[in-house]
Amino acid sequence: MIWRSLLHEVLSLTLEHLYLVGIAAFFAVALGVGFGILGTRRPGLRRVSLAVANVLQTIPSLALFGFLIPIPFIGGIGQHTAILALVLYAILPVLRNTIVGIMGVDAPVREAAIAMGMTDTQLLRYVELPLAAPTILAGIRIAVVATIGTATIAAVIGGGGLGVLIFRGVASVDVVSILAGAIPAALLALLADAGLGMLEHASKHR
């Protein structure tokens, strides 16, 4: 019976974990790719956004969760604060790889495309995004896998997820509970890594 209820809890916490990661990844990709694209058009924005994302990345994750608690409206205890912290963390690899991928398009290819009369939107759609796709997807992969791990810390500020089991296990010196949180989290990370890796490979052009 104990095992049964533990299994049940693991399943529901895994779903909650996936929810946290999914929402955070969605916003991180939207912001990272969006600012990345804008950054390739405006060097000023590129420098500022990379600097901000870099600084965010250097804050220890536990501290970042802590910093957000006292902030009114966006902070506090609960899921939304946890998701915000995860988004801030995950932006950098997506942003950086978007910029690197687009700026890495061969100069003559871009030159010819512009000289043929492509508008900036067409250049992005037909040339830059398809050719940068493997690099951008590699960034998303790094971000998602890291977020699955970091999301376990969300439990400290009441964000839920598999971290609940880990922190409970640590507090009560219960190895089974720690493993019940850690193993599914590791499996999720491996699955996400493999799945996104396949996607990344499929997007490669010779």
Next chain:
Amino acid sequence: MLLGRSGSGKTTALRLVNRMLSPASGRILLDGRDIQTLDPIPLRRRIGYVIQEVGLLPHWTVSQNAGLVPTLESWPLDRKAARVSELLEQVGLPQAMFGERYPYELSGGQRQRVGVARALANESKLLLFDEPFGALDPITRHEMQQQFLALRSRYNIASLFVTHDVAEALALGTRVGLLENGRLEKLATPEEFRQTTLPSARRFLDTLPTLPARNQ
């Protein structure tokens, strides 16, 4: 033909014509209109552009690359297909054999043939060439030059052709312009150009090989 040494301003002159660059002073007229008053996007689609590195889209097939400007111009599919097929035939890459290949499956000369087809696709009447055959071996280069002459008379196209090879300039040009330090030093027919005593032109003409007589 625009002839000149590296850094003489040949490429700059060419890029001014399709507004990849803007002139600091002076005007460029196309059909009597100052191009600075025209929208650069439709202007560029009317002007073919061929560069030494070709710059084909690596993830597009030969047919897709050749039909790039018709795609941007949203031609009906059957019209685009017919045009691409005709042009690939004209540049010596029959569509049945080459149409579905990707640029990495082609030799340098074949890639540049696709580049030429792409430049012609939108029924352009003006073509810009920036040392298009500079990176090719001499035999391929010669074939491409012959093809250039054939295409020019077939489609009745004006072209502005940048080269640092005086033999190429004399063989392909109806008029040869010599650029030095951004100034047009000389503009003449190939015959007149050969006779000139202008020192900067002589330096180019001196590079022409004088073939030794054959023994047999």
